[in-house]
Amino acid sequence: MQIIIIMSFGFIIGYFIFPKKWKGYNERLQIILTALLIFSMGVHLGSRKDLWQEIISIGWESIVLCVLPILASIVVVYALSILVFQNKKRRKDKGK
Amino acid sequence: MVVLAMVALLLGILCGNVIIPEQLVDSIFHASDYILYVLMFCVGISIGMNKMVFHKIKEYHVKIFIIPLGIMIGSIIGGACSVLLLDLPFHECIAVASGLGWYSLTGILLSNLGGATIGTIGFLSNLMREILSFLMIPYIAKKLNHFTAIAPAAATSEDTTLYVIMKSTSEEVAIMAVFNGVICSAMVPILIKLCYMIFL
Numbered sequence: 458m459q460i461i462i463i464m465s466f467g468f469i470i471g472y473f474i475f476p477k478k479w480k481g482y483n484e485r486l487q488i489i490l491t492a493l494l495i496f497s498m499g500v501h502l503g504s505r506k507d508l509w510q511e512i513i514s515i516g517w518e519s520i521v522l523c524v525l526p527i528l529a530s531i532v533v534v535y536a537l538s539i540l541v542f543q544n545k546k547r548r549k550d551k552g553k
Numbered sequence: 554m555v556v557l558a559m560v561a562l563l564l565g566i567l568c569g570n571v572i573i574p575e576q577l578v579d580s581i582f583h584a585s586d587y588i589l590y591v592l593m594f595c596v597g598i599s600i601g602m603n604k605m606v607f608h609k610i611k612e613y614h615v616k617i618f619i620i621p622l623g624i625m626i627g628s629i630i631g632g633a634c635s636v637l638l639l640d641l642p643f644h645e646c647i648a649v650a651s652g653l654g655w656y657s658l659t660g661i662l663l664s665n666l667g668g669a670t671i672g673t674i675g676f677l678s679n680l681m682r683e684i685l686s687f688l689m690i691p692y693i694a695k696k697l698n699h700f701t702a703i704a705p706a707a708a709t710s711e712d713t714t715l716y717v718i719m720k721s722t723s724e725e726v727a728i729m730a731v732f733n734g735v736i737c738s739a740m741v742p743i744l745i746k747l748c749y750m751i752f753l
Binding site: 459460461463464465466467468469470471472473475477480481484486487488490491492493494495496497498499500501502503504505508513515516517519520521522523524525526527528529530531532533534535536537538539541542543 | 557558561562563565566567568569570571573575578581582584585588589590591592593594595596597598599600601602604616619620622623624626627628629630631632634635638639641645646649650656657658661662664669670672673674675677678679681682685686689693697698700701703704705707739742746
């Protein structure tokens with residue numbers, strides 16, 4: 458909930474106040490913050506005693522939990538896009 | 554971005570394993586919460602600045618929600634199917650899949666919810682999703698259709714993978730990709746917590 462509230466504050470500032478010329482700085486700051494976040498995760502991960510043994514088991518799980526959600530979302534979005542967007546296009550073409 | 558992420562991760566692992574003393578590790582991990590808050594604030598600014606998104610919403614009306622909805626449903630279905638192949642509980646599988654490619658947030662949220670191991674799985678699988686997206690988008694745009702090219706990118710379609718989407722499809726689809734990224738990004742923290750808590 459805190460994250461959504463903070464994000465909403467940012468949204469309001471971005472919409473009404475934030476100067477366009479600072480857009481690049483904001484984007485660069487996001488990259489730096491993301492790198493810091495990942496670094497802190499790495500530190501936490503690296504401090505574990507059985508790290509390498511865990512990475513071997515985590516690797517397979519990570520691959521499965523990456524590939525299956527990608528494939529399923531491709532199938533669902535493809536089916537929906539044909540139903541919604543291409544049918545609409547066909548109807549438009551017939552109308553011409 | 555992917556290279557930077559990998560370097561930061563490997564450097565962090567090295568520092569945590571060799572250089573940084575144990576007492577400091579917890580402090581660094583707690584500090585990451587504040588880093589995340591600042592990051593969310595900056596992402597909010599980026600979304601707020603992108604006023605074109607609101608014009609496109611009016612044009613497509615409710616239909617613009619179809620792609621992010623399809624991605625969210627598909628990802629959760631994929632996460633649910635993963636239970637058959639993995640020795641992980643159902644709620645953890647769908648929570649990891651709900652990361653929609655936003656690896657940093659997924660890693661932190663899942664670490665806080667379920668511990669470092671599931672946090673790392675969430676981080677790695679979503680990082681892989683971003684890397685794979687770069688390779689898959691041009692192929693999907695060519696073989697299936699332009700709208701489907703947004704599917705693998707999920708939450709990353711508003712930033713890192715946007716250029717590849719725009720290059721492989723059209724400007725109109727790129728605008729939809731931005732909108733999709735906004736919706737998916739806003740939904741990631743909600744989906745992860747919901748999936749983890751409800752099916753616990």
